Amino acid sequence: xxxxxxxxxxxxxxxxxxxxxxxxxxxxxxxxxxxxxxxxxxxxxxxxxxxxxxxxxxxxxxxxxxxxxxxxxxxxxxxxxxxxxxxxxxxxxxxxxxxxxxxxxxxxxxxxxxxxxxxxxxxxxxxxxxxxxxxxxxxxxxxxxxxxxxxxxxxxxxxxxxxxxxxxxxxxxxxxxxxxxxxxxxxxxxxxxxxxxxxxxxxxxxxxxxxxxxxxxxxxxxxxxxxxxxxxxxxxxxxxxxxxxxxxxxxxxxxxxxxxxxxxxxxxxxxxxxxxxxxxxxxxxxxxxxxxxxxxxxxxxxxxxxxxxxxxxxxxxxxxxxxxxxxxxxxxxxxxxxxxxxxxxxxxxxxxxxxxxxxxxxxxxxxxxxxxxxxxxxxxxxxxxxxxxxxxxxxxxxxxxxxxxxxxxxxxxxxxxxxxxxxxxxxxxxxxxxxxxxxxxxxxxxxxxxxxxxxxxxxxxxxxxxxxxxxxxxxxxxxxxxxxxxxxxxxxxxxxxxxxxxxxxxxxxxxxxxxxxxxxxxxxxxxxxxxxxxxxxxxxxxxxxxxxxxxxxxxxxxxxxxxxxxxxxxxxxxxxxxxxxxxxxxxxxxxxxxxxxxxxxxxxxxxxxxxxxxxxxxxxxxxxxxxxxxxxxxxxxxxxxxxxxxxxxxxxxxxxxxxxxxxxxxxxxxxxxxxxxxxxxxxxxxxxxxxxxxxxxxxxxxxxxxxxxxxxxxxxxxxxxxxxxxxxxxxxxxxxxxxxxxxxxxxxxxxxxxxxxxxxxxxxxxxxxxxxxxxxxxxxxx
Numbered sequence: 001x002x003x004x005x006x007x008x009x010x011x012x013x014x015x016x017x018x019x020x021x022x023x024x025x026x027x028x029x030x031x032x033x034x035x036x037x038x039x040x041x042x043x044x045x046x047x048x049x050x051x052x053x054x055x056x057x058x059x060x061x062x063x064x065x066x067x068x069x070x071x072x073x074x075x076x077x078x079x080x081x082x083x084x085x086x087x088x089x090x091x092x093x094x095x096x097x098x099x100x101x102x103x104x105x106x107x108x109x110x111x112x113x114x115x116x117x118x119x120x121x122x123x124x125x126x127x128x129x130x131x132x133x134x135x136x137x138x139x140x141x142x143x144x145x146x147x148x149x150x151x152x153x154x155x156x157x158x159x160x161x162x163x164x165x166x167x168x169x170x171x172x173x174x175x176x177x178x179x180x181x182x183x184x185x186x187x188x189x190x191x192x193x194x195x196x197x198x199x200x201x202x203x204x205x206x207x208x209x210x211x212x213x214x215x216x217x218x219x220x221x222x223x224x225x226x227x228x229x230x231x232x233x234x235x236x237x238x239x240x241x242x243x244x245x246x247x248x249x250x251x252x253x254x255x256x257x258x259x260x261x262x263x264x265x266x267x268x269x270x271x272x273x274x275x276x277x278x279x280x281x282x283x284x285x286x287x288x289x290x291x292x293x294x295x296x297x298x299x300x301x302x303x304x305x306x307x308x309x310x311x312x313x314x315x316x317x318x319x320x321x322x323x324x325x326x327x328x329x330x331x332x333x334x335x336x337x338x339x340x341x342x343x344x345x346x347x348x349x350x351x352x353x354x355x356x357x358x359x360x361x362x363x364x365x366x367x368x369x370x371x372x373x374x375x376x377x378x379x380x381x382x383x384x385x386x387x388x389x390x391x392x393x394x395x396x397x398x399x400x401x402x403x404x405x406x407x408x409x410x411x412x413x414x415x416x417x418x419x420x421x422x423x424x425x426x427x428x429x430x431x432x433x434x435x436x437x438x439x440x441x442x443x444x445x446x447x448x449x450x451x452x453x454x455x456x457x458x459x460x461x462x463x464x465x466x467x468x469x470x471x472x473x474x475x476x477x478x479x480x481x482x483x484x485x486x487x488x489x490x491x492x493x494x495x496x497x498x499x500x501x502x503x504x505x506x507x508x509x510x511x512x513x514x515x516x517x518x519x520x521x522x523x524x525x526x527x528x529x530x531x532x533x534x535x536x537x538x539x540x541x542x543x544x545x546x547x548x549x550x551x552x553x554x555x556x557x558x559x560x561x562x563x564x565x566x567x568x569x570x571x572x573x574x575x576x577x578x579x580x581x582x583x584x585x586x587x588x589x590x591x592x593x594x595x596x597x598x599x600x601x602x603x604x605x606x607x608x609x610x611x612x613x614x615x616x617x618x619x620x621x622x623x624x625x626x627x628x629x630x631x632x633x634x635x636x637x638x639x640x641x642x643x644x645x646x647x648x649x650x651x652x653x654x655x656x657x658x659x660x661x662x663x664x665x666x667x668x669x670x671x672x673x674x675x676x677x678x679x680x681x682x683x684x685x686x687x688x689x690x691x692x693x694x695x696x697x698x699x700x701x702x703x704x705x706x707x708x709x710x711x712x713x714x715x716x717x718x719x720x721x722x723x724x725x726x727x728x729x730x731x732x733x734x735x736x737x738x739x740x741x742x743x744x745x746x747x748x749x750x751x752x753x754x755x756x757x758x759x760x761x762x763x764x765x766x767x768x769x770x771x772x773x774x775x776x777x778x779x780x781x782x
Contacts, residue, residue, distance in 0.1 A: 029093070029100050029132040031123070034075035036066045041079065041112075044218025048113040049079060051173050051217075052120060059125040059438060075100040079116070082107055087181065088141025089115030093132070102136065109218045110181060111141075117177035121435040124442075126481070140420070146346055146397025147418035148182030149175060149411050150224060153206050155196035158375060158581030159404030162198040162565030162574075165209045172213055177435065178415040178428075182220035184259065184399045185210060187248060190226050191265035198565070198574050204251070211252050220256035222399065223249070226266040232276055241276065246283045257292035257320070258284055259348075259399070262308070263299015263765070264327040270300070270307040274316065281318035292320035294346060297335065298327045301765030305330050309338045323348045325401060326358040327767045329685050331657050336394045344396035349387065351400045351410040354378055356769070358401075359387055360661055362650045363638040365460040366679050367505035368498075369664040370589050375581040377494040379409035379449050381425035387654045388417040405564060406581050408487060409449060425450070437488055438481045445488070448472055452491065455498040459639045460505050470499040486564035493556045493568075497583070500549040507546065508591035511538050515597065519617045527613035531601040538594040550587060557584045579666075590669040599672055623676075624777075626705075631693060631778040636662045636679025643776070644681055645690035657684055663772060665710045677709040677737040677774050684768035688757035693778055696752045701781040702744040704756070709737030710772030715760045717771060721748040722755050730761065737774060744778070754778070 038049045053064050070076065082090050082105035089111040092103045104119060106112030118140075124131045151171070153160050160168075172183065188194070188203040195203065214221040225245070229237050249255060260277060262268065268276070273295070281293045297308045312322070322339055324332050325348030336345055350358040353374050361368075361383070400407075400414055409432060416428040429449050433442040451469040460466075473495040482488040515534035522530040542550075557568040567575035568584040575582035597620070604616045624632040634640040647659035663682045667673045683689050696702070704727065708717070716730040725748050734740075748754055760771040 027134075028124075029075070029102075029135065031075045031077070031100070031102070031130045031132055032060075032062055032128065033073060034064055034077050034100075034102075034130070035071055035073045036064050036077045036079070037068070037070065038066060038079040039068055044109045044216065045079075045106075045112045047216050047218075048109075048116050051113075051176075052077075052116045055120055055173065055177075056123070056125065056130060060130055061127055062130055073099070076102070077119070078103045079112060080105050081112075084111075084139070085141035086145075087111050087114060088139070089118070090139040091115060091118060091136040093135035093137055102132070107141070113176055113217060114179050117179065120177050121431040124434065125438060142179065142181075142419045143421055144392070144395070144397040144418040146182055146220075146399065147180050147415050148184055148220065148222065148397070148399035149180060149415075150184040150186065150399055150402050151210065152186035152190075152192075152224075152403065153199075153203055153210070154186055154188075154190065155193040155198075155576045156191075156580060157403040158406055158567050158575060159565050161196035162200070162561075162567070164200050165206065165213065167565070168206075168210050169213050172210075172217060172219065174436075175411065175415065176217060176219065178412050178431070179419040180219070180411075180415045182222055182256065182399060183210070183214055184222040184224050187223060187225045189228060189244070190224075191228065193576075196574075196576070198567070204248075208251055208253075211254065215253050221252065221254055222257045222259060223252070223255055224259050224261070226261055227268050227273065227276065228266060232268050232272040238276060238279075242279055242283065245280050246287075249284055250287045252288070255284065255288040255291050257294060259294045259296070259323055261296045261298045261325065262304070264325065264767075267299065269304055270297075270311055274311045278316065278318050293318060294321050294323045295319065296323045296325050296328070296348065297330065298325050299765050299767075300329065302329065302763035304765060312339055312343065315340055315342055319343065321346060321396070323399070324395070326350050327765075329765050329768055331655065332391055332394050345394060347391060347395040347398035349398060349400055349414070351384060351414060352378070352402045352404070352407040355664060359383065359654055360656060360663075361456055362656075362662075363458070364456060364662060365458075365505075365639075366637050366662075366664060366675065367460045367501050367591055368456060370591060370668060370678070371501045371504070371583065371586050372497055373581075373583045373586055374579045375403060375406055376497070376583055377406045377490045379407075379491070379494075380453050381409065381413055381429060381450050382453055383650075383654070384410050384413045385417065385425045386651055388414060389421055390651075390654055392417075392421050404581060405486075405490070405566060408490070437485065441476050441479055441481060444472070444476065445491070448495075449491065452494050452498070455495075460502050461509070463502065466498050466502050470495045484559070484563060486560055486566070489556055489560050489563065490566065493553065493560065496549055496552050496556070500546065500553065500587070503546040503549065504542065505591050507540075507542060508594075511540055512592040512594070512597075515594075516621055520621050522614050522617045527610055527617055528605060530617060531605065535598060535601065538592070538597065553584060553587060586668075591675070593669060593674050595670055595672050596674050626777065627779055627782075629780045633691065633776045634676045634679060635681035635773050635775060636664060637676070638662050641681065643691045643693055643778075645692050647687070647690075658687055659683075660689065663710065663769075666712070673709075673737070677707060680710040680772040680774040682710065682769060682772040684771075685764070686759065686762050688759045689771065689773050691756045691776055693749075693754040693756075694752070696749045696754060696778075697780065698750050698752045700749070701746055702749055702754075703777075703779045703781060704742045704744050705739065705775075705777040705779055706742070706773060707737050707739045707775035708733045708772070709774035711770065712736060713770050714772065715764070715770040717758045717760055717773075720757050720759070721745070722753075723757070727756070739775070 057063050084107040087110045088107040090105040094101050104115040106115050211221045284291050321344040323346040354361045416423045429446040433446040437445045455466050473492045514537035518533035560566040561573045567573040570582050607613045653659050661682050663680050665678045714733045716732045718730045719727040
């Protein structure tokens, strides 16, 4: 090694010949004629260099040459090594005479890959031109050690089961460009069908092919392995499980980690699960020395969590750590407090779903929920950034739960936040738009992605931004750089669907209002005439513009299936179910009570007496106000639940453990349910559903009328007033829906105040749901 004074002399000589470009940030650098110098690269580093050259060529048509010695070229990209934190890199841009030299120094092979990714997402690339808008002079390394995403090659997801290995390789590249270092594959045997009609190749063959691709790029290959057999107390079942596990893991070229959920799916109590995992750990490390094993407490009830903590307190050496995912009754802070610090906790966040999920969209308008559903195209830059930062101090990395490409933007947001939690979402979106959407449109699209999230904020009828967002997207769709770009098509599909939902919701509300107006005139006309007028009002068609938006959705759905395999319809594109992203099949869903009303009219028309018919129609008109002074909540509709106590703000409780949730049943108004029965308020685990009334008349008696409705699964609920007066004991729901009346003792309202709380049986596990109230009336008696 040279003495320090010799190093100093060499540095001074180099500085005399090389001028840093930091001070010339305003001058873009043309790299169109650059060459790539990467002497001695091999293995994953060679794959990274090939990725650089290939991705530039795809976007520009320019084929950068790879050379071994410095040529007489106007720009050089030099790829070399440095010393520093794992996966980190340094980028420097300098002038040597009239030549630009951009150096990527990776601290290791992944540092080379991620440094190349940084350059790729920073370049402005258009056909024939490659420009670096400003010099790169930085050194960086990741905050979190694991930045991964789940890819499930299975029937249930909305995209991946239609993909070939070249498509998976492109996805791996796209994730790596933004700094992802792991992909978690789902074992072929899970809570799913063994095959998909869309599979281009068998599940195991493709899963192992993806594993080989991850080896190619030097990224972690992880396996999500649920224990799906029925009874692990049976030695024969355990033996069969161990044999199947060994047969699977031995086939992988490399496994970095195996993740076993306690549930979701699976159902194994900790006292049986831990001995099984210990034996699986030995098998795993026989074939993959040093492989990690992680476990979660998903689905456990309170007793099983106590057993889980007790077993962890013994500090089994075969266990690497715990991961925290959906359907965990103990929140992450509680788990971190109870789990020995020797075990890190990884996050397994659901970034793909909007309702019935770990992170529901807060206060979501029911029109969006009914039409766009649980798994729509869902960029959520504000919410995902909030969620990440809320939990980051408790976790040692993450692997996101995803079912396809509907959450593509969210994957990139999580990846960048895992590298640096302070990264503003606006910066990530600029890189996303520049790299994936390209050209001059990138900046504009980066600003439009948050507009899609804002489309879902507040009541749909009042959101003037929806039309403006669609107009901006429509203005870009003919740009050559966006033609056949599935990412742009998916964003455009969302913008159109939001506008379509707004148009439909407004029209459906007007039709129902006209129908109720006709019924309200029944005292001045024959009841049958009133029902005919109401039926005619409900039958009015959508206008031409709404029809054109609908046609555009069908056109884009076909393009998205052709371009990326996104399955927006069960019947047209082979989606596994409507809830799995196939919201094209919900496009004509009713958004008012038309079907329920028509069925009621049919029943009422059979009554022989005009007075009786008019009385029944009056009940429909006065549904929300059966008597003057009634207090009504359409629970689950954020705009019509004034007495619901919401709990903590979303920023403090993004999983809604301590907050009321606006939910929606797996029904539509086309099934003959009133819309007010489909929406419901729910809470998780032991948190009560709480309605609060103030300024009541202390001299009046009140009746509580309540509709219990929601999902087909339900738990008995107990209703208490003011914390100590039982209105009804634990009551199984007698039907779905069921509307019941209960007397409120006058002593409960003597002070002019009333608090009602519904609770479910304590200590249960699973997803914490099944605790739902759809409507509530507090009705003063005469």
